Amino acid sequence: MKILLIGATSAIAKAFARSYAEKSAHFYLLARNQNQLKELANDLKIRGASSTSYSAIDLAHTKTHSAAMRNAGEFLVNVDVALICHGSLPNQENCERDYNMAEQEITVNGLSTISLCTEIVKIFKNQNSGTLAVITSVAGDRGRQPNFIYGAAKSLVSTYLQGLRGKLLPYNIHVVDIKPGLVDSPMTAEFQKGPLWSTPELVADKIIDSIEKKKHTAYVPGYWRLIMVIVCLIPEFIFKRLKI
Numbered sequence: 001m002k003i004l005l006i007g008a009t010s011a012i013a014k015a016f017a018r019s020y021a022e023k024s025a026h027f028y029l030l031a032r033n034q035n036q037l038k039e040l041a042n043d044l045k046i047r048g049a050s051s052t053s054y055s056a057i058d059l060a061h062t063k064t065h066s067a068a069m070r071n072a073g074e075f076l077v078n079v080d081v082a083l084i085c086h087g088s089l090p091n092q093e094n095c096e097r098d099y100n101m102a103e104q105e106i107t108v109n110g111l112s113t114i115s116l117c118t119e120i121v122k123i124f125k126n127q128n129s130g131t132l133a134v135i136t137s138v139a140g141d142r143g144r145q146p147n148f149i150y151g152a153a154k155s156l157v158s159t160y161l162q163g164l165r166g167k168l169l170p171y172n173i174h175v176v177d178i179k180p181g182l183v184d185s186p187m188t189a190e191f192q193k194g195p196l197w198s199t200p201e202l203v204a205d206k207i208i209d210s211i212e213k214k215k216h217t218a219y220v221p222g223y224w225r226l227i228m229v230i231v232c233l234i235p236e237f238i239f240k241r242l243k244i
């Protein structure tokens with residue numbers, strides 16, 4: 001298995017990579033922090049990865065994506081799976097006050113992913129195969145007061161993936177949208193945890209299952225599908241009064 005892992009140093013990406021390293025996968029890793037990339041690449045090799053290479057990149061700079069994807073494609077030769085994992089949890093209040101902050105967060109959580117998908121699709125179309133897996137969020141299913149900038153960016157990506165999935169059907173390219181609920185990771189380090197929280201390892205297992213079973217949209221864990229159906233059914237005249 002040849003894997004392009006974007007946002008490779010995220011807790012979920014690392015758990016995903018460790019599972020595939022044990023199956024002797026090949027990896028091209030992209031993330032921001034060179035030292036963490038080096039550490040991860042070494043760790044994956046010790047766990048059984050057949051080969052690893054990596055490159056540091058700030059994914060907010062979309063103009064660099066084309067070259068980065070080209071380098072990844074040259075290293076892996078044939079890419080079986082591309083998993084996009086990077087993201088940031090914005091300060092909602094600051095984003096409401098300052099458009100530049102909102103734009104930056106929408107770029108990181110939304111536009112940068114669309115830019116990456118555009119380049120990955122070129123690789124997949126050339127080889128007439130591939131699985132594109134993208135982590136979005138249940139936050140994209142309905143705009144909630146505490147995090148609608150993040151939610152709007154994730155919703156942008158989910159809608160994009162829905163359309164892209166159909167367009168890529170004739171090319172033998174599979175598109176899967178991974179929608180985690182609450183995950184205990186560095187992104188949520190400051191949150192108080194409760195029964196609805198899951199681990200990066202559990203999310204990684206579900207991503208692997210979704211890729212292997214060619215699912216379209218995976219709520220992770222599955223109970224989030226039911227939770228979000230209920231959240232989406234709440235009439236707007238009530239929902240607009242909720243601060244959840």
Ligand SMILES: NC(=O)c1ccc[n+]([C@@H]2O[C@H](COP(=O)([O-])OP(=O)(O)OC[C@H]3O[C@@H](n4cnc5c(N)ncnc54)[C@H](OP(=O)(O)O)[C@@H]3O)[C@@H](O)[C@H]2O)c1
Pocket residue numbers: 007008009010011012013031032033057058059060084085086087088108135136137138179180181182183184185186187188200
């Ligand atoms: N944790 C949750 O509750 C939750 C729920 C739903 C969805 N998600 C999504 O799951 C994905 C993985 O998140 P996680 O929970 O594993 O959190 P995480 O461990 O904090 O990972 C986030 C990763 O994104 C990277 N990143 C942020 N901005 C970047 C940029 N401009 N360029 C390159 N890399 C950048 C971070 O790199 P640095 O270390 O360099 O900052 C970090 O590796 C994200 O898309 C997130 O939105 C998370």
